[in-house]
Amino acid sequence: MTYLIFFIVAVACSALITPIVRRMAISAGFVVEPRKDRWHKNATPVLGGIGFVVPCIVILFCRFGLSMPVLAIAVGGTLIFILGLLDDLRPLSPQIKFIGQIIITALLINMGVVIEIIPYPVVAVPLTFLWFVGLTNAFNLLDNMDGLSAGVAAISSCALFIFSVQSGKTSLALCSIVLSGSCVGFLLYNFNPARIFMGDCGSMFLGFMLAAISITGTWKHASSVVVTLLVPVLILGIPIFDTAFVTVMRKLRGRPVSQGGRDHISHRLVALGLSERNTVLFLYAVTAVFALSALFYRKINPLAFVVLAFIFIAGLFYFCLFLGNAERPGAGNRQAMITSKRVEGFLVHARRFFEIFMDLVLVAVAYFSAYLIRFESGLAGGTLDLFIQTFPLIIIIKFSVFYYFGLYQTVWRHVGVRDFVNIAKAVFVSSLVIVAIILMYSRFKNFSRAVFVVDGMLTLILITGSHFFMRILREYFETLPAGGKRVLIIGAGDAGEMVLREIRNNPVLKYHVVGFLDDDTFKQKRKIHGVQVLGRIEDIGSVAQRTGAREAVIAIPSASDDIREHIISTCRQHNVSCRPFLTSNEGE
Numbered sequence: 001m002t003y004l005i006f007f008i009v010a011v012a013c014s015a016l017i018t019p020i021v022r023r024m025a026i027s028a029g030f031v032v033e034p035r036k037d038r039w040h041k042n043a044t045p046v047l048g049g050i051g052f053v054v055p056c057i058v059i060l061f062c063r064f065g066l067s068m069p070v071l072a073i074a075v076g077g078t079l080i081f082i083l084g085l086l087d088d089l090r091p092l093s094p095q096i097k098f099i100g101q102i103i104i105t106a107l108l109i110n111m112g113v114v115i116e117i118i119p120y121p122v123v124a125v126p127l128t129f130l131w132f133v134g135l136t137n138a139f140n141l142l143d144n145m146d147g148l149s150a151g152v153a154a155i156s157s158c159a160l161f162i163f164s165v166q167s168g169k170t171s172l173a174l175c176s177i178v179l180s181g182s183c184v185g186f187l188l189y190n191f192n193p194a195r196i197f198m199g200d201c202g203s204m205f206l207g208f209m210l211a212a213i214s215i216t217g218t219w220k221h222a223s224s225v226v227v228t229l230l231v232p233v234l235i236l237g238i239p240i241f242d243t244a245f246v247t248v249m250r251k252l253r254g255r256p257v258s259q260g261g262r263d264h265i266s267h268r269l270v271a272l273g274l275s276e277r278n279t280v281l282f283l284y285a286v287t288a289v290f291a292l293s294a295l296f297y298r299k300i301n302p303l304a305f306v307v308l309a310f311i312f313i314a315g316l317f318y319f320c321l322f323l324g325n326a327e328r329p330g331a332g333n334r335q336a337m338i339t340s341k342r343v344e345g346f347l348v349h350a351r352r353f354f355e356i357f358m359d360l361v362l363v364a365v366a367y368f369s370a371y372l373i374r375f376e377s378g379l380a381g382g383t384l385d386l387f388i389q390t391f392p393l394i395i396i397i398k399f400s401v402f403y404y405f406g407l408y409q410t411v412w413r414h415v416g417v418r419d420f421v422n423i424a425k426a427v428f429v430s431s432l433v434i435v436a437i438i439l440m441y442s443r444f445k446n447f448s449r450a451v452f453v454v455d456g457m458l459t460l461i462l463i464t465g466s467h468f469f470m471r472i473l474r475e476y477f478e479t480l481p482a483g484g485k486r487v488l489i490i491g492a493g494d495a496g497e498m499v500l501r502e503i504r505n506n507p508v509l510k511y512h513v514v515g516f517l518d519d520d521t522f523k524q525k526r527k528i529h530g531v532q533v534l535g536r537i538e539d540i541g542s543v544a545q546r547t548g549a550r551e552a553v554i555a556i557p558s559a560s561d562d563i564r565e566h567i568i569s570t571c572r573q574h575n576v577s578c579r580p581f582l583t584s585n586e587g588e
Helices: 002-028 050-063 070-089 094-110 121-142 148-166 169-191 199-215 225-235 236-253 264-270 278-297 304-322 334-374 382-404 417-440 449-478 494-505 537-547 560-573
Strands: 485-490 512-516 531-535 551-554 577-580
Touching: 002 050, 002 169, 050 094, 050 199, 070 094, 070 121, 070 169, 070 199, 070 531, 094 121, 121 148, 121 199, 121 236, 121 417, 148 169, 148 199, 148 225, 148 236, 148 278, 169 199, 225 236, 225 278, 236 264, 236 304, 264 304, 278 304, 278 560, 304 334, 304 449, 334 382, 334 449, 382 417, 382 512, 417 449, 449 512, 485 494, 485 537, 494 512, 537 560, 551 560, 560 577
Parallel strands: 485 512, 485 551, 512 531, 551 577
Antiparallel strands: none
């Protein structure tokens, strides 16, 4: 009940102070005008971070006073807020902000806030610096779309609240719930469409506070170093991966990391067809899934948790890889074209390397998981020795067979049933070779045959899943309206399906297919690749009015000239431009 009261108080204070800050910011002229490298469309006041930082800090000081470690967290949060506020009032250079973050982090370390799971200061202290500075800037970069940074912080704070309660740290739990409530109160004005932005004073404060809460005290209650490291990474996964994604993409294009732009994960999701609001809600959901998965670490075997965490991280990596290919570097002049080609060449080689590296991770996860499933008590003694001894053999055999079957010559975006069969054959043959070698040299002494059966099944699932994941993402986002001309396809046969694929595979055409028209009664209301047959050809007027389509493509190669002329005439009567689809034979 105490936690709930503090949460409500934090929400109420933030909700009351934020509109006051908004009016003051407008009066003082602290308003951000729309720019090409920014996402908002209307002039919007900034300094909104004051609205949730002040109540959060005041509540913590009133509740805990000079009690450690909350005092250290509150002092550090206040200082980082002041640094961000100075940057909002008069922009500071990235170097000055970075130095300021290091100084404030050093102060917290001196007050005892350090990664406690690592007993060696020579490792723990640099890692603490990296964690604080990295996460502070991660939230600073994440603040690029209405409500995104505040919402992610609210969800992450709730997860850290539960984590702190489970660890018996009531002070940190209260600190987390107050931070979450402050963010929720601010979200009333910051969610799409935002009426105020938080500015650096807010985003840097959120990152710094979450970094402090996630490592203070709770670390020493975990039994596994790896698990302990993965829990905060998963809870704060979205800002961490967004920062890594933006950093890599900007470095590849020769841009400063601190320079703003529309190249974040959220921006690319919008470019692929999601609305701004749905993009923010989607990233909220991903944050919640990652946070919940981290909180289940106490309920399952720590080794199994590590396996699941790596699968989650691999999935997010493939998602980022997909987004990285969603927008090609532009080439407005010769120098830009040279840069673009260099970047593209590097990306091609980097992608091939990461495809193999991620398969290596998945193969290791599959083999390790097979042992965990077979030996529920865990890997220890002779079982662990067998795993270590055979692991190099597993890697050598599987990747040799994978290469032989041409798994790394496939273009993932076009992967299909034949590729699945090829992967299945590669997995089966590699498992057969491994079993034959072990049978030949050890007669399966001390080995479990079930391990290799389970390993083969898991390898097939993980490798197939990773290869098909990219195509699933591409086909899903292709069904979203991403702008361009809304077009109808007349003819829901093989030619119509081919026209649909051609339009989706060539974004440069700037078409969005809204439906099919076909006189076949059987095809009515059915779908082709998610696009519905909306009616007959004579219904084009009502269908065009309902869908907003102003153009149609005839995809009936067998239609006579009279039928084509009739279709074109019908389209003209309803102010819909129409052109026939030409097969390769007709075009010759």
